[in-house]
Amino acid sequence: MTLPIAAITAALTCAACAGDVCRVRLVRPERDGSTVTEWGSGTAVGQRLLVTCNHVVSGPGRVEVEIAGAWRAATVERTDADVDLALLKVQADVEPFAFLALPKLTVSASAESAPVAESAAAIRELTITGAFHNGQSGGAVALETGELVAIIRAIEPGPRATYATCIPASAVKAFLDKP
Numbered sequence: 001m002t003l004p005i006a007a008i009t010a011a012l013t014c015a016a017c018a019g020d021v022c023r024v025r026l027v028r029p030e031r032d033g034s035t036v037t038e039w040g041s042g043t044a045v046g047q048r049l050l051v052t053c054n055h056v057v058s059g060p061g062r063v064e065v066e067i068a069g070a071w072r073a074a075t076v077e078r079t080d081a082d083v084d085l086a087l088l089k090v091q092a093d094v095e096p097f098a099f100l101a102l103p104k105l106t107v108s109a110s111a112e113s114a115p116v117a118e119s120a121a122a123i124r125e126l127t128i129t130g131a132f133h134n135g136q137s138g139g140a141v142a143l144e145t146g147e148l149v150a151i152i153r154a155i156e157p158g159p160r161a162t163y164a165t166c167i168p169a170s171a172v173k174a175f176l177d178k179p
Contacts, residue, residue: 020044020067020094021140024052024074028061041139042074043151044094045087051172052138053153054079054086067092078178083167084153085175097140097148126150126168132161141166148172 024042027035040056042065050065057063058081063074065088074088128141132155141150141164150166 020096022050022094023066023135024050024056024088024138025064025066025071026057026059026061027064028059039135040137041135041152042088043138043140043148044096045148045172045176046096047093048090049077049096050074050088050090050094050138051151051176052086052088053151053167054081054084056138057086057088063088065090065092067094080175080178083171083175085151085167085172087176097142098146125153126166127163128166129163132156132164136164 020043022042022044024040026038026040028038029035038056038059038061040052042050042052045051057076058079063076064071065074066072067090072090072092074090077087077089079086126149128150132152134155136152136155139152140148141152142148148169150168151172152164153167155161155164
């Protein structure tokens with residue numbers, strides 16, 4: 001079965017989808033007084049809550065999120081470096097995605113690689129093909145119905161990236177459900 005997956009790019013809200021995707025930046029001070037900006041994306045998962053990749057916001061600096069064309073301060077509420085996720089809180093309303101419910105999913109890779117996963121919870125990483133670019137780490141991959149499938153973790157190196165490794169929605173939900 002093929003799912004109608006639509007990659008939602010950074011800084012866009014898809015009218016056909018239920019959730020917001022925002023640009024995220026970490027502004028780091030340098031020793032010489034200048035600043036360096038690291039870019040990524042954030043995906044709305046609750047009221048005033050976004051999830052992004054931990055590598056986007058790790059390290060010293062100021063985290064900001066662009067919502068409706070304005071940059072707003074965000075706080076890092078929680079991180080998990082093993083899964084590469086971070087939860088951000090922002091003082092602005094965002095529309096969260098619904099999570100894709102996949103109670104039973106069978107996925108198999110090539111014959112010489114990974115075994116079959118019997119549940120969505122067992123899948124730790126997805127590889128999705130499409131047109132990707134730098135700054136999409138933390139952005140959403142969603143069904144056209146607006147359900148979150150995965151969070152983009154990393155893209156293929158180079159100017160014309162054709163695939164991304166992603167964190168499945170089940171792993172994102174498990175991260176959010178932790179106390």
